[in-house]
Amino acid sequence: MNENRNLIDIKENPYNLFNHWFAKAKLEEINDPNAMNLATVSNDLQPSSRMVLLKSFNVSGFIFYTNLKSKKGESIKNNAQVALNFYWKSLQRQVRIEGKAKIVDKEEANQYFDTRPDESKISAWASKQSSELKSREELENRVKYFNNKFTGTKIPRPLNWIGYRVEPKLFEFWKHMPFRLHDRVEFTKKDNNWLGKKLYP
Numbered sequence: 001m002n003e004n005r006n007l008i009d010i011k012e013n014p015y016n017l018f019n020h021w022f023a024k025a026k027l028e029e030i031n032d033p034n035a036m037n038l039a040t041v042s043n044d045l046q047p048s049s050r051m052v053l054l055k056s057f058n059v060s061g062f063i064f065y066t067n068l069k070s071k072k073g074e075s076i077k078n079n080a081q082v083a084l085n086f087y088w089k090s091l092q093r094q095v096r097i098e099g100k101a102k103i104v105d106k107e108e109a110n111q112y113f114d115t116r117p118d119e120s121k122i123s124a125w126a127s128k129q130s131s132e133l134k135s136r137e138e139l140e141n142r143v144k145y146f147n148n149k150f151t152g153t154k155i156p157r158p159l160n161w162i163g164y165r166v167e168p169k170l171f172e173f174w175k176h177m178p179f180r181l182h183d184r185v186e187f188t189k190k191d192n193n194w195l196g197k198k199l200y201p
Protein backbone atom coordinates (compact mmCIF):
# COMPACT_ATOMS: atom_id res chain seq x y z
CA MET A 1 0.00 0.00 0.00
CA ASN A 2 2.97 2.29 0.53
CA GLU A 3 4.14 2.16 -3.08
CA ASN A 4 3.63 5.02 -5.53
CA ARG A 5 1.92 7.07 -2.92
CA ASN A 6 2.99 10.50 -4.16
CA LEU A 7 0.99 12.10 -1.39
CA ILE A 8 0.16 15.81 -1.08
CA ASP A 9 2.69 17.66 1.06
CA ILE A 10 1.00 19.54 3.93
CA LYS A 11 3.83 22.11 3.79
CA GLU A 12 2.88 23.21 0.28
CA ASN A 13 1.56 26.69 -0.34
CA PRO A 14 -2.05 26.15 -1.53
CA TYR A 15 -1.73 28.72 -4.33
CA ASN A 16 1.39 27.01 -5.69
CA LEU A 17 -0.29 23.66 -5.40
CA PHE A 18 -3.39 24.94 -7.19
CA ASN A 19 -1.18 26.40 -9.90
CA HIS A 20 0.52 23.05 -10.35
CA TRP A 21 -2.71 21.03 -10.42
CA PHE A 22 -4.44 23.53 -12.71
CA ALA A 23 -1.53 23.42 -15.18
CA LYS A 24 -1.85 19.65 -15.25
CA ALA A 25 -5.63 19.91 -15.70
CA LYS A 26 -5.16 22.28 -18.65
CA LEU A 27 -3.03 19.62 -20.33
CA GLU A 28 -5.05 16.56 -19.44
CA GLU A 29 -8.68 17.54 -18.84
CA ILE A 30 -10.49 17.32 -22.17
CA ASN A 31 -13.21 19.92 -21.59
CA ASP A 32 -13.28 23.12 -19.57
CA PRO A 33 -10.50 22.52 -17.04
CA ASN A 34 -11.43 25.98 -15.72
CA ALA A 35 -15.05 24.96 -14.97
CA MET A 36 -15.88 25.18 -11.29
CA ASN A 37 -18.96 24.80 -9.21
CA LEU A 38 -19.95 27.92 -7.31
CA ALA A 39 -22.13 27.50 -4.22
CA THR A 40 -23.93 30.41 -2.61
CA VAL A 41 -26.39 30.68 0.25
CA SER A 42 -29.37 32.99 -0.10
CA ASN A 43 -30.84 35.27 2.53
CA ASP A 44 -33.28 32.56 3.65
CA LEU A 45 -30.34 30.12 4.06
CA GLN A 46 -31.14 28.14 0.91
CA PRO A 47 -27.91 26.83 -0.69
CA SER A 48 -27.72 26.95 -4.47
CA SER A 49 -24.97 25.96 -6.87
CA ARG A 50 -24.06 26.24 -10.55
CA MET A 51 -21.03 25.99 -12.81
CA VAL A 52 -19.00 29.04 -13.78
CA LEU A 53 -15.64 29.48 -15.50
CA LEU A 54 -12.49 30.53 -13.70
CA LYS A 55 -11.06 33.42 -15.73
CA SER A 56 -7.93 34.16 -13.72
CA PHE A 57 -6.43 33.63 -10.32
CA ASN A 58 -3.54 34.81 -8.18
CA VAL A 59 -2.85 35.20 -4.47
CA SER A 60 -5.68 37.73 -4.20
CA GLY A 61 -8.27 35.26 -5.36
CA PHE A 62 -10.17 33.38 -8.03
CA ILE A 63 -12.13 35.41 -10.59
CA PHE A 64 -15.28 34.56 -12.52
CA TYR A 65 -17.65 36.78 -14.50
CA THR A 66 -21.41 36.90 -14.35
CA ASN A 67 -24.47 39.11 -14.00
CA LEU A 68 -24.82 41.15 -10.83
CA LYS A 69 -28.61 40.78 -10.95
CA SER A 70 -28.58 37.00 -11.41
CA LYS A 71 -29.69 34.58 -8.71
CA LYS A 72 -26.08 34.09 -7.63
CA GLY A 73 -25.46 37.85 -7.71
CA GLU A 74 -28.45 38.47 -5.45
CA SER A 75 -27.29 35.74 -3.05
CA ILE A 76 -23.75 37.14 -2.89
CA LYS A 77 -25.12 40.63 -2.23
CA ASN A 78 -26.69 39.32 0.99
CA ASN A 79 -24.06 36.77 1.89
CA ALA A 80 -20.62 36.99 0.36
CA GLN A 81 -19.49 33.63 1.79
CA VAL A 82 -19.22 31.21 -1.12
CA ALA A 83 -17.63 27.89 -2.03
CA LEU A 84 -15.91 26.76 -5.21
CA ASN A 85 -15.31 23.22 -6.34
CA PHE A 86 -13.13 22.00 -9.19
CA TYR A 87 -13.40 18.38 -10.26
CA TRP A 88 -10.91 17.15 -12.83
CA LYS A 89 -12.21 13.71 -13.65
CA SER A 90 -9.26 12.82 -15.90
CA LEU A 91 -6.86 13.64 -13.06
CA GLN A 92 -9.01 12.07 -10.34
CA ARG A 93 -8.58 15.23 -8.34
CA GLN A 94 -10.83 17.72 -6.61
CA VAL A 95 -10.11 21.15 -5.14
CA ARG A 96 -12.51 22.83 -2.75
CA ILE A 97 -12.23 26.50 -1.84
CA GLU A 98 -14.22 28.45 0.73
CA GLY A 99 -14.03 32.19 1.00
CA LYS A 100 -15.55 35.58 0.42
CA ALA A 101 -16.67 36.96 -2.95
CA LYS A 102 -15.92 40.59 -3.76
CA ILE A 103 -16.77 42.53 -6.91
CA VAL A 104 -13.68 43.22 -9.04
CA ASP A 105 -12.70 46.77 -10.03
CA LYS A 106 -14.64 48.25 -12.95
CA GLU A 107 -11.38 48.75 -14.87
CA GLU A 108 -10.49 45.07 -14.50
CA ALA A 109 -13.98 44.01 -15.63
CA ASN A 110 -13.80 46.43 -18.60
CA GLN A 111 -10.44 45.05 -19.64
CA TYR A 112 -11.67 41.48 -19.60
CA PHE A 113 -14.96 42.39 -21.33
CA ASP A 114 -12.99 44.02 -24.15
CA THR A 115 -11.24 40.70 -24.88
CA ARG A 116 -14.54 38.92 -25.57
CA PRO A 117 -15.99 38.34 -29.06
CA ASP A 118 -18.67 40.85 -30.09
CA GLU A 119 -21.31 38.09 -30.11
CA SER A 120 -20.61 37.36 -26.44
CA LYS A 121 -20.70 41.04 -25.61
CA ILE A 122 -24.14 41.32 -27.25
CA SER A 123 -25.31 38.25 -25.31
CA ALA A 124 -24.23 39.92 -22.09
CA TRP A 125 -26.46 42.89 -23.01
CA ALA A 126 -29.35 40.71 -24.17
CA SER A 127 -29.53 38.34 -21.21
CA LYS A 128 -31.38 39.37 -18.08
CA GLN A 129 -29.71 36.40 -16.43
CA SER A 130 -31.98 34.39 -14.10
CA SER A 131 -35.13 36.46 -14.87
CA GLU A 132 -38.11 34.70 -16.42
CA LEU A 133 -37.93 34.41 -20.21
CA LYS A 134 -41.38 34.19 -21.81
CA SER A 135 -40.20 32.98 -25.21
CA ARG A 136 -37.02 32.33 -27.19
CA GLU A 137 -38.22 35.03 -29.57
CA GLU A 138 -38.02 37.60 -26.80
CA LEU A 139 -34.32 36.77 -26.30
CA GLU A 140 -33.63 36.77 -30.04
CA ASN A 141 -35.32 40.16 -30.35
CA ARG A 142 -33.14 41.53 -27.59
CA VAL A 143 -30.05 40.22 -29.40
CA LYS A 144 -31.22 41.99 -32.60
CA TYR A 145 -31.98 45.16 -30.68
CA PHE A 146 -28.51 45.38 -29.11
CA ASN A 147 -26.81 44.36 -32.36
CA ASN A 148 -28.48 47.35 -34.03
CA LYS A 149 -27.84 49.65 -31.13
CA PHE A 150 -24.09 48.97 -31.15
CA THR A 151 -23.53 48.70 -34.92
CA GLY A 152 -20.32 50.51 -35.81
CA THR A 153 -19.43 51.32 -32.19
CA LYS A 154 -17.28 49.69 -29.56
CA ILE A 155 -19.59 47.60 -27.38
CA PRO A 156 -19.29 48.79 -23.78
CA ARG A 157 -19.57 46.51 -20.76
CA PRO A 158 -23.11 46.37 -19.37
CA LEU A 159 -22.97 47.69 -15.81
CA ASN A 160 -24.55 44.48 -14.49
CA TRP A 161 -21.94 42.30 -16.12
CA ILE A 162 -19.15 42.03 -13.58
CA GLY A 163 -16.52 39.80 -12.07
CA TYR A 164 -16.24 38.45 -8.58
CA ARG A 165 -12.99 37.61 -6.88
CA VAL A 166 -13.27 34.79 -4.35
CA GLU A 167 -10.70 35.31 -1.61
CA PRO A 168 -10.00 31.89 -0.11
CA LYS A 169 -9.86 31.21 3.60
CA LEU A 170 -9.85 27.45 3.12
CA PHE A 171 -8.55 25.09 0.44
CA GLU A 172 -8.93 21.35 0.27
CA PHE A 173 -6.95 19.24 -2.17
CA TRP A 174 -8.28 15.75 -2.80
CA LYS A 175 -6.53 13.06 -4.74
CA HIS A 176 -7.95 9.69 -5.60
CA MET A 177 -6.12 6.73 -4.05
CA PRO A 178 -6.87 3.02 -4.38
CA PHE A 179 -9.70 1.46 -2.38
CA ARG A 180 -11.11 4.82 -1.35
CA LEU A 181 -8.11 5.63 0.81
CA HIS A 182 -8.00 9.03 -0.85
CA ASP A 183 -5.46 11.65 0.10
CA ARG A 184 -6.92 14.90 1.47
CA VAL A 185 -5.16 18.03 2.68
CA GLU A 186 -6.98 21.01 4.12
CA PHE A 187 -5.25 24.39 4.28
CA THR A 188 -6.54 27.18 6.50
CA LYS A 189 -5.06 30.60 7.09
CA LYS A 190 -3.59 31.45 10.49
CA ASP A 191 -1.78 34.79 11.06
CA ASN A 192 -1.19 35.14 7.32
CA ASN A 193 0.30 31.65 7.07
CA TRP A 194 -1.36 28.69 5.45
CA LEU A 195 -1.48 25.62 7.68
CA GLY A 196 -2.01 22.22 6.09
CA LYS A 197 -3.38 19.11 7.72
CA LYS A 198 -4.43 15.71 6.45
CA LEU A 199 -8.08 14.65 6.69
CA TYR A 200 -9.44 11.13 6.77
CA PRO A 201 -10.88 10.24 3.38
Ligand SMILES: Cc1cc2nc3c(=O)[nH]c(=O)nc-3n(C[C@H](O)[C@H](O)[C@H](O)COP(=O)(O)O)c2cc1C
Pocket: 032, 035, 048, 049, 050, 051, 052, 053, 054, 064, 065, 066, 067, 070, 071, 072, 073, 129, 130
Ligand atom coordinates in the same frame (compact mmCIF):
# COMPACT_ATOMS: atom_id res chain seq x y z
C1 LIG B 1 -19.43 24.64 -17.86
C2 LIG B 1 -20.29 25.84 -17.56
C3 LIG B 1 -19.70 27.09 -17.42
C4 LIG B 1 -20.46 28.22 -17.13
N1 LIG B 1 -19.83 29.41 -16.94
C5 LIG B 1 -20.55 30.50 -16.55
C6 LIG B 1 -19.89 31.72 -16.21
O1 LIG B 1 -18.65 31.84 -16.25
N2 LIG B 1 -20.67 32.77 -15.82
C7 LIG B 1 -22.03 32.67 -15.72
O2 LIG B 1 -22.68 33.66 -15.36
N3 LIG B 1 -22.67 31.52 -16.02
C8 LIG B 1 -21.97 30.43 -16.42
N4 LIG B 1 -22.61 29.24 -16.69
C9 LIG B 1 -24.08 29.18 -16.52
C10 LIG B 1 -24.39 29.00 -15.02
O3 LIG B 1 -24.15 27.65 -14.64
C11 LIG B 1 -25.81 29.40 -14.64
O4 LIG B 1 -26.75 28.72 -15.43
C12 LIG B 1 -26.06 30.90 -14.79
O5 LIG B 1 -24.94 31.65 -14.37
C13 LIG B 1 -27.27 31.34 -13.97
O6 LIG B 1 -27.06 30.99 -12.62
P1 LIG B 1 -27.92 31.62 -11.43
O7 LIG B 1 -29.35 31.69 -11.91
O8 LIG B 1 -27.76 30.70 -10.28
O9 LIG B 1 -27.36 32.99 -11.14
C14 LIG B 1 -21.87 28.10 -16.99
C15 LIG B 1 -22.47 26.84 -17.15
C16 LIG B 1 -21.69 25.73 -17.42
C17 LIG B 1 -22.37 24.39 -17.55
